[in-house]
Amino acid sequence: MSYQEFKDIFYNGMWKQNTGVVQLLGMCPLLAISTSVVNGVSLGLATTIVMALSGAAVAMIRQLVPNEARIPVFILIIAVLVTAIQYLMNAYLYSLYVVLGIFIPLIVTNCIVLARIEAFAARNPAIQSAFDGMAMGLGLTAVLAVLGGLREIMGHGTLLSGIDLALGASAKSLVITVVPDYHGFLLAILPPGAFITLGCLIAGKNWLNQRAEAKRITFTDAIPAA
Amino acid sequence: MMTEYLLLLLSAVFVNNIVMVKILGLCPFMGVSKKLEAAVGMGAATTFVLTLASGSSYLINHYLLGPDLAYLTTLSFIVVIAGIVQFTEMVIQKTSPELYQTLGIYLPLITTNCAVLGVPLLNVQEKHNFMQSLIFGAGSALGFTLVMVLFAGLRERMEGADVPGIFKGSAIAMVTAGLMSLSFMGFSGLIK
Amino acid sequence: MAFSPFITKPSSVSEIMLQVLFALIPGILFYVWFYGPAILVSMLLASLTALATEALMLKLRNRPVAPFLKDNSALLTAWLLALSIPPLAPWWLVVVGTMFAISISKHLYGGLGNNPFNPAMVGYAVLIISFPSYMTHWLTPDGLGDITLGFSDQLNYIFHGILPGDIKLDAVTMATPLDTLKTQLHMNGQMKTILDMPIYGHFAGVGSEWVSFGFLLGGLYLFFRRIISWHIPVAFLVTLFAVSGALHLVDPSRYAPPLFHWFSGAAMLGAFFILTDPVTSPTTPKGRMIFACGAGLLTFLIRVYGGFPDGVAFATLLMNISVPLIDAWTQPAVFGRKDRS
Amino acid sequence: MRKLYTFHGGVHPATCKTQSTGKPIAKAKLPSKLIIPLHQHVGHSARPVVEVGERVQKGQLIGRADGHVSSAVHASTSGTVTAIDMQPVAHPSGLPELCITLIPDGLEEWLELEPIDDWQSVPHTELRHRLRNAGVVGLGGAVFPSDMKLYAHKHKIKTLVINGAECEPYITCDDLLMRERAAEILAGAELMRTLLYADEVLIGIEDNKPEAIHAMRSAVIAGKHANMEIVAVPTIYPGGGAKQLIRVLTGIEVAAGVRSTDLGVQCFNVGTAYSAWRAIRFGEPLISRIVTVTGNVASPQNLETLIGTPIIELVAQAGALQGTNGYIMGGPMMGVLLPSDQAGVIKATNCIIAASDQLFPPPKTVLPCIRCTRCADVCPAQLQPQDLYWHARAKNFTKAEEYHLFDCIECGACSYVCPSNIPLVQYYRFAKSEIWAQQASQKAANAARERHEFRESRLEREKREKAEKLAAKEKAATKSEAAPVSDKPDTGPVDETQRKIQAAIDHARAQAATIKPKNTEQLTPQQLAEIADIEARRARIREIAQASTDTHTRE
Amino acid sequence: MFSALLAMAAIAITLGAVLGFAAIRFRVEGNPLVDKIDAVLPQTQCGQCGYPGCKPYATAIAEGAADINQCPPGGEEGIRKLADLLGMEFKPFGSSTVTKPKAVARIDESTCIGCTLCIQACPVDAIVGAAKQMHTVIAAECTGCELCLPPCPVDCISMVSIEESTGNWKWKYPVYALTPSQTAAP
Amino acid sequence: MRRTMAKAALLTALNLTAFALFGTALLAFIYSQTHERIEKSVEAEKLKLISQILPQSLYDNDILKDTIKLSPDPLLGNEGETTAYRARLHGRPSVAVIEAVAPDGYSGKIYMLIAIRENGELAGVRVVSHKETPGLGDYIDIARSDWITGFDGKSNAQYNDDDWKVKKDGGKFDYMAGATITPRAVVKAVHKALQYFALHRDALFAGERK
Ligand SMILES: Cc1cc2nc3c(=O)[nH]c(=O)nc-3n(C[C@H](O)[C@H](O)[C@H](O)COP(=O)(O)O)c2cc1C
Ligand SMILES: Cc1cc2nc3c(=O)[nH]c(=O)nc-3n(C[C@H](O)[C@H](O)[C@H](O)COP(=O)(O)O)c2cc1C
Ligand SMILES: Cc1cc2nc3c(=O)[nH]c(=O)nc-3n(C[C@H](O)[C@H](O)[C@H](O)COP(=O)(O)O)c2cc1C
Ligand SMILES: Cc1cc2nc3c(=O)[nH]c(=O)nc-3n(C[C@H](O)[C@H](O)[C@H](O)CO)c2cc1C
Ligand code: SF4
Numbered sequence A: 001m002s003y004q005e006f007k008d009i010f011y012n013g014m015w016k017q018n019t020g021v022v023q024l025l026g027m028c029p030l031l032a033i034s035t036s037v038v039n040g041v042s043l044g045l046a047t048t049i050v051m052a053l054s055g056a057a058v059a060m061i062r063q064l065v066p067n068e069a070r071i072p073v074f075i076l077i078i079a080v081l082v083t084a085i086q087y088l089m090n091a092y093l094y095s096l097y098v099v100l101g102i103f104i105p106l107i108v109t110n111c112i113v114l115a116r117i118e119a120f121a122a123r124n125p126a127i128q129s130a131f132d133g134m135a136m137g138l139g140l141t142a143v144l145a146v147l148g149g150l151r152e153i154m155g156h157g158t159l160l161s162g163i164d165l166a167l168g169a170s171a172k173s174l175v176i177t178v179v180p181d182y183h184g185f186l187l188a189i190l191p192p193g194a195f196i197t198l199g200c201l202i203a204g205k206n207w208l209n210q211r212a213e214a215k216r217i218t219f220t221d222a223i224p225a226a
Numbered sequence B: 001m002m003t004e005y006l007l008l009l010l011s012a013v014f015v016n017n018i019v020m021v022k023i024l025g026l027c028p029f030m031g032v033s034k035k036l037e038a039a040v041g042m043g044a045a046t047t048f049v050l051t052l053a054s055g056s057s058y059l060i061n062h063y064l065l066g067p068d069l070a071y072l073t074t075l076s077f078i079v080v081i082a083g084i085v086q087f088t089e090m091v092i093q094k095t096s097p098e099l100y101q102t103l104g105i106y107l108p109l110i111t112t113n114c115a116v117l118g119v120p121l122l123n124v125q126e127k128h129n130f131m132q133s134l135i136f137g138a139g140s141a142l143g144f145t146l147v148m149v150l151f152a153g154l155r156e157r158m159e160g161a162d163v164p165g166i167f168k169g170s171a172i173a174m175v176t177a178g179l180m181s182l183s184f185m186g187f188s189g190l191i192k
Numbered sequence C: 001m002a003f004s005p006f007i008t009k010p011s012s013v014s015e016i017m018l019q020v021l022f023a024l025i026p027g028i029l030f031y032v033w034f035y036g037p038a039i040l041v042s043m044l045l046a047s048l049t050a051l052a053t054e055a056l057m058l059k060l061r062n063r064p065v066a067p068f069l070k071d072n073s074a075l076l077t078a079w080l081l082a083l084s085i086p087p088l089a090p091w092w093l094v095v096v097g098t099m100f101a102i103s104i105s106k107h108l109y110g111g112l113g114n115n116p117f118n119p120a121m122v123g124y125a126v127l128i129i130s131f132p133s134y135m136t137h138w139l140t141p142d143g144l145g146d147i148t149l150g151f152s153d154q155l156n157y158i159f160h161g162i163l164p165g166d167i168k169l170d171a172v173t174m175a176t177p178l179d180t181l182k183t184q185l186h187m188n189g190q191m192k193t194i195l196d197m198p199i200y201g202h203f204a205g206v207g208s209e210w211v212s213f214g215f216l217l218g219g220l221y222l223f224f225r226r227i228i229s230w231h232i233p234v235a236f237l238v239t240l241f242a243v244s245g246a247l248h249l250v251d252p253s254r255y256a257p258p259l260f261h262w263f264s265g266a267a268m269l270g271a272f273f274i275l276t277d278p279v280t281s282p283t284t285p286k287g288r289m290i291f292a293c294g295a296g297l298l299t300f301l302i303r304v305y306g307g308f309p310d311g312v313a314f315a316t317l318l319m320n321i322s323v324p325l326i327d328a329w330t331q332p333a334v335f336g337r338k339d340r341s
Numbered sequence D: 001m002r003k004l005y006t007f008h009g010g011v012h013p014a015t016c017k018t019q020s021t022g023k024p025i026a027k028a029k030l031p032s033k034l035i036i037p038l039h040q041h042v043g044h045s046a047r048p049v050v051e052v053g054e055r056v057q058k059g060q061l062i063g064r065a066d067g068h069v070s071s072a073v074h075a076s077t078s079g080t081v082t083a084i085d086m087q088p089v090a091h092p093s094g095l096p097e098l099c100i101t102l103i104p105d106g107l108e109e110w111l112e113l114e115p116i117d118d119w120q121s122v123p124h125t126e127l128r129h130r131l132r133n134a135g136v137v138g139l140g141g142a143v144f145p146s147d148m149k150l151y152a153h154k155h156k157i158k159t160l161v162i163n164g165a166e167c168e169p170y171i172t173c174d175d176l177l178m179r180e181r182a183a184e185i186l187a188g189a190e191l192m193r194t195l196l197y198a199d200e201v202l203i204g205i206e207d208n209k210p211e212a213i214h215a216m217r218s219a220v221i222a223g224k225h226a227n228m229e230i231v232a233v234p235t236i237y238p239g240g241g242a243k244q245l246i247r248v249l250t251g252i253e254v255a256a257g258v259r260s261t262d263l264g265v266q267c268f269n270v271g272t273a274y275s276a277w278r279a280i281r282f283g284e285p286l287i288s289r290i291v292t293v294t295g296n297v298a299s300p301q302n303l304e305t306l307i308g309t310p311i312i313e314l315v316a317q318a319g320a321l322q323g324t325n326g327y328i329m330g331g332p333m334m335g336v337l338l339p340s341d342q343a344g345v346i347k348a349t350n351c352i353i354a355a356s357d358q359l360f361p362p363p364k365t366v367l368p369c370i371r372c373t374r375c376a377d378v379c380p381a382q383l384q385p386q387d388l389y390w391h392a393r394a395k396n397f398t399k400a401e402e403y404h405l406f407d408c409i410e411c412g413a414c415s416y417v418c419p420s421n422i423p424l425v426q427y428y429r430f431a432k433s434e435i436w437a438q439q440a441s442q443k444a445a446n447a448a449r450e451r452h453e454f455r456e457s458r459l460e461r462e463k464r465e466k467a468e469k470l471a472a473k474e475k476a477a478t479k480s481e482a483a484p485v486s487d488k489p490d491t492g493p494v495d496e497t498q499r500k501i502q503a504a505i506d507h508a509r510a511q512a513a514t515i516k517p518k519n520t521e522q523l524t525p526q527q528l529a530e531i532a533d534i535e536a537r538r539a540r541i542r543e544i545a546q547a548s549t550d551t552h553t554r555e
Numbered sequence E: 001m002f003s004a005l006l007a008m009a010a011i012a013i014t015l016g017a018v019l020g021f022a023a024i025r026f027r028v029e030g031n032p033l034v035d036k037i038d039a040v041l042p043q044t045q046c047g048q049c050g051y052p053g054c055k056p057y058a059t060a061i062a063e064g065a066a067d068i069n070q071c072p073p074g075g076e077e078g079i080r081k082l083a084d085l086l087g088m089e090f091k092p093f094g095s096s097t098v099t100k101p102k103a104v105a106r107i108d109e110s111t112c113i114g115c116t117l118c119i120q121a122c123p124v125d126a127i128v129g130a131a132k133q134m135h136t137v138i139a140a141e142c143t144g145c146e147l148c149l150p151p152c153p154v155d156c157i158s159m160v161s162i163e164e165s166t167g168n169w170k171w172k173y174p175v176y177a178l179t180p181s182q183t184a185a186p
Numbered sequence F: 001m002r003r004t005m006a007k008a009a010l011l012t013a014l015n016l017t018a019f020a021l022f023g024t025a026l027l028a029f030i031y032s033q034t035h036e037r038i039e040k041s042v043e044a045e046k047l048k049l050i051s052q053i054l055p056q057s058l059y060d061n062d063i064l065k066d067t068i069k070l071s072p073d074p075l076l077g078n079e080g081e082t083t084a085y086r087a088r089l090h091g092r093p094s095v096a097v098i099e100a101v102a103p104d105g106y107s108g109k110i111y112m113l114i115a116i117r118e119n120g121e122l123a124g125v126r127v128v129s130h131k132e133t134p135g136l137g138d139y140i141d142i143a144r145s146d147w148i149t150g151f152d153g154k155s156n157a158q159y160n161d162d163d164w165k166v167k168k169d170g171g172k173f174d175y176m177a178g179a180t181i182t183p184r185a186v187v188k189a190v191h192k193a194l195q196y197f198a199l200h201r202d203a204l205f206a207g208e209r210k
């Protein structure tokens, strides 16, 4: 697998086909859990792991599955992986599990995992599939982080609250109070706020794309006709 | 008894609407709501799957798994649901090719429509009996269909609106979903 | 002058909006009479914010600013929002609500005429969900409370959050009559004893029944000027009356009389000024009736069983969602197609 | 009193009619030239039948009706044809059309006409034929060939409605016509009644024209017309729309796409009735009409104008004033702003308004639709103009059609009341013409698909046949090889080559044969006509070519 | 452990059986969608979409192998119709696509040698004529696909664009000065 | 090759079964390896919550083992059986930790853990879960404010029935203006729990210790 191929897959996952703001898949956890940066990033990373592993697993066994049993088998693989990860974390990484615990089972039904498997892993070799899963997962994580950050600032006026749960009590000092004496704009952390903020993020991406497009055009226009 | 069931149904449709309040099932909600007909079709398909899934998952949980095998709940539910969806997909492809095409990638994704797994899991969590499970499943699906159809109506109208360029398409749809969910907060507290 | 018709009837959007603003005045006068001038401050604040936000959004959207600022619709949104916020609300509350209403719920959809949701009510809903405690502290009508705030004290509270001396906020504010009724019923109070409380007047709250009466007058003016049609106010008020009346007959100790519902909260304002917003309500006569009946029913349900003190705003928003479908399904028969389609 | 019905909506713009009713109808001066378009009616354009330089008489046929729906065009006066070319016409597009330019010789020398004294005894088909050849078309605005509207099965039609409503502001041509020539209008109505086998004739006139009503009533009595009634209808725009007038008079609603004759009514304009009568009784073709010249002119009045009179010359007669910035053909509600003041008056020209900023202020700022539904309140077609606008603006034509775009009669009442000053009708016209264009291209696509599929199947068949033939031949060949056919074995190779050559020739012939019939089977009449045309051209070319070679050989 | 295996095996066997059965029972032959798509395409048969004709392109769309924005003769309206039919988002033409104004072929009659090659090339039989005789394009039936241009040995065929006349004139989208971008709207 | 229906069904079934069995086996294995550790973690978590309202100095027994099931009682507001934990110091009963439900919160039930000393004094109260309005009614949650610690040390002996109300209604308990329904519900529920304790004190501590 060439460097370029890696780069394409990565760019695809992080920006061009970003699950959160372009494909609009896997939105339920995205909207439900992005109430703070820590929550968002934690879920994003957990999803990334599952996506990478399931991509690889499916790519390896895809030839063995008849068409009509395709979806059940794929989903079965995801479910097994997720449940296994959930139990393992619960047992051996308990403190992290407390933060992520409720989110992990949700990954099973995150559309994006199956969507990616169907669209990519079912047609590509294992390494690429694993990498694609990872890129897509990281793209999602990025959106989750931004969304979580925005909602946390607007809703509570803080950033990184709850980080102590993930990194231990000593991390408590990392919590940033962005706006002191903040009244708290509850809407931002409620479902409507989640939708509206994501809507604005999508618009933001459109804006960046538009700007890039405009730049590209003026650039090529500037080249004198040979 | 009857009132209790009725309240459960109404609560599932309006007060605890699966999409607007519980934030489940968003991908098809966003993806298949551009056209009214597609929204109705997706709603119908989901209602069928969700009701069936609620019933069968209750049976599996109650008679096959029991408390000892609780760790298989997710696994067995999702496999059964995937099977039901695959079956539905084949039937739709045969009987209504247009619907099949419109529902596109969302049809197999009913499997991962979080709502379809979420509702059976909620049934287990709330310790619903068989009848309650069915009603809750059907109610959630009806609520899903309802908001889908309303949302599709809004989106069709918005096609003609002078929406700022960068908000055209999914961005404004998101904002609309947000304002819908804001409105649905008005139901809160109606049925506790 | 390129296309026919080459003549037009003299009328304009800005004049229509102006008439509606004008029609609000009786209600506002009663408001000032009973609660003092604080509401005027909110209205001014909201108006300035609305105009500024409108201008900013128009600039961002690359649209001409002047003709739209002159259409008065932003002012109307501002006034209606200000009227539904407690007059003593801190200044930033008014500003946040108005900005949200104008920018998100109006201009993201393309501004005047394009928004599916009633901007003022979106503003109200956002505020009551985000800042419920500020949104439930209403001024006590003059003469009812122990203390009455002067204008400068009111200003001081609105802009600095300071009350004179050791007066507590609770001393000059109260829950609205609707809210109080609900709280008391929650505590197993009896309807009769509750309605005998000093805050209640002939039909509803001492002050608010007059304010509602003022809005009723203004609404009738709008009707006679043909700015609104009768369908929405009548269907809304009749539904509210019928449902509340029926339940009041069944159990007078738990359900308030229908006139109470008419003259408390935002019922009159809603019937004539909010639900009638042409942009966000159906356009067909039948559709308007369905829309308003639905809103009446929802208002009653939310008031009596729901989690919010008043249901008008949420009922409006919920019915706004269904407007496109209502419109589509109530298309009147076209000339010559009466029995065919 | 007859029971009158009402229709939904309608508006009451200022009528502005008194300016031009003060004077009787005058004859317009003979213009310096006449520009007569060959396409003044709905349907196919007429075919020119004169040549440049030809002298024509007044009333002479200069354009023959061509096709099923078409109408004839005549010389409005005697003179010389100086051009047959593309000229600006009274059409909103400003695009030129084929026109015949005629320089009058001032003699007004009539062609010999063929009057009919006793039209009752003439067969109906003959009457209709005469109307067609006289170029009689609807003068109420639609310019539909009248002979086509005058066809009905016996006892199918109950009511003939004659439209004298004239609801548009400014226009008074029908008013004056009714005041001055009532008897002839009624005679025309009688003729139409006969052709349609209709029972009653109802003549609707808006109650703001008491003189016309009086004149017409007197004429009914004087002419002893039975079962014919002059009905004063309320003044409301667009009460003169055929559908609206029919509704008011009979209660019948004619939807778009429905023929009114199927519901037992037919409607004609008073001017049409008058012209039809002149055409049958006196054999006069339609070469002039009454035109109201009003607006920013010194003496607004009605002029009996020859078809083809340049607008600018017509207005000059009413006294052109300073400040005129355009000419509207028709009324202010439905008329079109003429792109050129050089264009000639056509049969549809009922009124010319010289526009100025005082009369018609420039359009006001257009704001978005606020869904106030004032437009829906006044729409006589009971449409939801705001929805039509919403979809037309978004170019969502399917939706616009679903909301009955084609029931819109483009009356402009909606735009008139819109507080946002939206040019609503303009959007509807845009949407309609887009949809028509789409339908046309869809039709073309379907035809293309059919022909393509036909061709594919034909190629398939040919391939198969060829393969079969080849197989048969091979079979024959093997057979012949097996049997000792030849008694001259030495000539074998020669024979073989010859056979091969022959086969190639055969093959080529066969191929030519398959090509030849290609595209000459199953042709439509139009195609045949086109081919005939082409063949004629070829024959001519061949002749010329032949002639040149002939001369060469002779030398 | 054993009961777990048993339970899952039971579920899997039942489901698998049902699915396998359904796969055969509800097998779909052909794709009726192709005709629906084909009906929307302009039938120019020009091959600009990269497929040898409209039907093959329709098939490719139905199979998901082709995008909906590849047919220039169909115009944006065509894409919009396809998007509607398939429930997809409208997608403008790529920057490399050029849409030309509608045109028809015309044979210069004095140059034509009657070789019949153009007849064989025309996909919709819009050219008439016999061998060694002059050929003519029936303008009303010509789709403007330009397929007849290359085979002509004497280059006698040219494309003439269809000019606007009062017959095919269309009312323009209303433009008014005040809200410029509205006129540029959808 | 045309597959027969039966054959297809069988094939699919076998395939699915194979994967299902493999997955199940994997899960079962992981489960068997982890469930003991997990149970321990869960108990530790519960202990952490209880220890917030139950000072370490007051007990020396394994309270998670020393439990008793309480059947539904209007005074507790519970609908099903709940668990009470019993703390003992040197073998003598010291504190009972009981679960109580306030049914009339602003938006639903409020679940609480109430620790009551053997003498009827409150050792502490915590809200375990609630659906009160964030930013308004949620000040009962220790994460938002320490309002709930106001119950520490209160008892029925100290306050009479009229004192068990929020100050606005003439009682002794604080509240936040604009949200009195929530504290009313909590105060009422705590008051009732104390009454329950008074009635069932002996039964609560009865039974063998483990
Ligand atoms: C959407 C909306 C909600 C309102 N909510 C209430 C409310 O909950 N209760 C109420 O009495 N007044 C409410 N009002 C304000 C009333 O219109 C009026 O201003 C009020 O009756 C003032 O008197 P009060 O403080 O005695 O209620 C609301 C207004 C609007 C527009
Ligand atoms: C809005 C509208 C108004 C019209 N007003 C008149 C009118 O006032 N007088 C009239 O004769 N025709 C009027 N017409 C034309 C009639 O609809 C109809 O075409 C005509 O009466 C038929 O007669 P004809 O074939 O003789 O023209 C109007 C049409 C429309 C759409
Ligand atoms: C959206 C909303 C949410 C509310 N949530 C709560 C709540 O969670 N707890 C509460 O006690 N009151 C809540 N209230 C306030 C009550 O409606 C009521 O006004 C208040 O409890 C009466 O308190 P007071 O007597 O201090 O005025 C809420 C009000 C609104 C509008
Ligand atoms: C009768 C009438 C009622 C209106 N009601 C409202 C309203 O309730 N809320 C609001 O924001 N604007 C209202 N408007 C103003 C305007 O229609 C509104 O701002 C649009 O929704 C903006 O697009 C009203 C206008 C009229 C004419
Ligand atoms: S009159 Fe104008 S503003 Fe009013 S609904 Fe009709 S189009 Fe819209």
Ligand code: SF4
Pocket (backbone or CB within 6 Å): D375, D378, D379, D380, D381, D382, D383, D385, D407, D408, D409, D410, D411, D412, D413, D414, D415, D424, D425, D428
């Ligand atoms: S122009 Fe059309 S839509 Fe407008 S009022 Fe007339 S008929 Fe109705």
Ligand code: SF4
Pocket (backbone or CB within 6 Å): E041, E042, E043, E044, E045, E046, E047, E048, E049, E050, E051, E052, E053, E054, E055, E057, E070, E071, E072, E073, E074
């Ligand atoms: S580009 Fe369009 S018209 Fe041409 S062949 Fe392809 S589908 Fe047909």
Ligand code: SF4
Pocket (backbone or CB within 6 Å): E104, E105, E121, E122, E123, E124, E125, E126, E127, E137, E141, E142, E143, E144, E145, E146, E147, E148, E149
């Ligand atoms: S004549 Fe030429 S351009 Fe026209 S359809 Fe035939 S091949 Fe195409």
Ligand code: FES
Pocket (backbone or CB within 6 Å): A025, A026, A027, A028, A029, A109, A110, A111, A112, B024, B025, B026, B027, B028, B112, B113, B114, B115
């Ligand atoms: S993540 Fe919930 S439906 Fe896709």
